[in-house]
């Protein structure tokens with residue numbers, strides 16, 4: 331499988347998350363304050379909550395429900411109540427296109 335275009339870079343707001351679904355896999359795409367783009371699983375491991383509805387703080391995405399903040403680099407929760415990581419996906423930028431293959435996890 332190859333990476334799919336999920337959105338354009340220019341439609342991503344800084345320090346905000348966008349929910350996309352690629353081949354049935356929900357993914358939170360985040361452009362951080364340094365214009366780096368990250369992609370992590372969009373379902374909080376503590377509950378069935380969309381992480382993209384949460385808050386970007388530095389290189390973390392915080393679940394709005396109970397406050398677990400997930401690293402955008404490793405997928406690991408940095409505080410309870412969540413304790414299981416979410417997957418982290420490799421992101422390719424091609425011009426203004428943001429491409430993700432949900433079968434390719436990022437090397438951490």
Ligand code: FES
Nearest residue numbers: 374376377393396
């Ligand atoms: S559902 Fe995300 S921290 Fe509880």
